[in-house]
Amino acid sequence: MKTVFSPLHARRTVKTELDGGLLIEPHEKPSRAETILARVRNQALGEVLEPEEFGLEPIKRVHTADYVSFLETCWDEWVAAGKPGEAIPAVWAGRGMRHRLPKDIDGRLGYYSFAAETSITEGTWDAARASANVALTAQKLVAGGERAVFALCRPPGHHAHADLFGGYCFFNNAAITAQAFRDQGYQRVAILDVDFHHGNGTQAIFYNRSDVLTISLHGDPDLVFPHFLGFEDEIGEGDGEGYNLNLVYPPNTPYSTWSQGLETACRQIEAFRPTALVVALGVDTFEEDPISFFKLTSGDYLTLGKRIEQLGLPTVFTMEGGYDVEAIGVNAVNVMQGFEGKE
Ligand SMILES: NCCCNCCCCCS
Ligand SMILES: [Mg+2]
Numbered sequence: 430m431k432t433v434f435s436p437l438h439a440r441r442t443v444k445t446e447l448d449g450g451l452l453i454e455p456h457e458k459p460s461r462a463e464t465i466l467a468r469v470r471n472q473a474l475g476e477v478l479e480p481e482e483f484g485l486e487p488i489k490r491v492h493t494a495d496y497v498s499f500l501e502t503c504w505d506e507w508v509a510a511g512k513p514g515e516a517i518p519a520v521w522a523g524r525g526m527r528h529r530l531p532k533d534i535d536g537r538l539g540y541y542s543f544a545a546e547t548s549i550t551e552g553t554w555d556a557a558r559a560s561a562n563v564a565l566t567a568q569k570l571v572a573g574g575e576r577a578v579f580a581l582c583r584p585p586g587h588h589a590h591a592d593l594f595g596g597y598c599f600f601n602n603a604a605i606t607a608q609a610f611r612d613q614g615y616q617r618v619a620i621l622d623v624d625f626h627h628g629n630g631t632q633a634i635f636y637n638r639s640d641v642l643t644i645s646l647h648g649d650p651d652l653v654f655p656h657f658l659g660f661e662d663e664i665g666e667g668d669g670e671g672y673n674l675n676l677v678y679p680p681n682t683p684y685s686t687w688s689q690g691l692e693t694a695c696r697q698i699e700a701f702r703p704t705a706l707v708v709a710l711g712v713d714t715f716e717e718d719p720i721s722f723f724k725l726t727s728g729d730y731l732t733l734g735k736r737i738e739q740l741g742l743p744t745v746f747t748m749e750g751g752y753d754v755e756a757i758g759v760n761a762v763n764v765m766q767g768f769e770g771k772e
């Protein structure tokens with residue numbers, strides 16, 4: 430299987446993540462992508478390609494123009510405002526307040542985000558753009574005939590809404606990939622989000638549409654991020670009613686339970702008769718993940734990959750979460766090797 434990777438991911442090297450009242454070393458760190466790449470090479474998974482440049486148009490098929498412009502300029506605005514640290518949102522429109530765009534950079538950061546753990550610094554823009562190009566290059570290869578391609582994206586994307594960043598995500602790589610398939614005439618596209626966390630951005634982007642089926646298995650939002658979306662009663666609305674599926678699980682869920690949800694998801698995908706599949710691949714479902722609470726083992730990712738292959742669809746995997754850096758390479762590449770038949 431081919432892998433697409435950009436060294437530009439390393440332009441996103443922030444020093445802070447607001448967590449537990451402290452500014453900690455971010456969980457979403459450069460070594461995540463480097464560890465996965467090393468495993469790809471160690472396992473001779475296949476050719477590793479750098480991305481092509483697709484520009485802003487395919488990104489703007491999913492994200493609003495004003496949000497894209499904000500991401501491009503927000504670091505400069507922050508520096509111009511004389512701020513001493515990294516750009517961190519700290520104020521949002523609470524209940525009864527107005528969702529209007531202020532002029533001040535603190536207000537703009539809050540308007541375009543939904544969470545405070547995702548710091549922005551110089552280079553974040555370049556890394557996010559490269560990550561979208563990685564996904565779009567994988568999509569082009571699959572549209573060109575590859576059965577499946579691994580888009581080794583960093584930063585991740587599944588928490589990003591059309592005009593919101595958060596959860597370490599800026600551009601929704603999986604959504605951008607699905608929209609690219611649609612724009613190239615693929616009638617129906619399914620997105621399967623197996624990351625531990627709800628793919629809130631992906632759900633929101635396609636919530637009113639019946640041409641893209643969005644499914645996510647994840648930890649109970651009553652207990653974990655993103656807290657305010659991802660419940661099982663969210664089934665889509667308007668034309669999209671019935672085209673969103675959330676499967677929610679409690680702490681300590683093992684693969685034997687989680688995989689029952691995977692079967693439900695696969696049945697719905699088969700019923701939808703998609704012509705392409707995007708898998709938002711987070712491996713923070715791993716038993717040792719520092720910020721999650723499922724109990725999947727490394728071997729389970731081989732089984733997961735095999736099950737996904739049985740759907741028989743042209744497939745793009747977009748790398749999402751996974752924060753046990755020691756294990757992330759084995760776990761992510763196990764999915765690809767399982768897809769290719771390794772037991
Ligand atoms: N105490 C950890 C809080 C983490 N909040 C953001 C999680 C984003 C996961 C992206 S896959
Ligand atoms: Mg998920």
Ligand SMILES: [Zn+2]
Pocket residue numbers: 624625626711713749750751
């Ligand atoms: Zn996650």
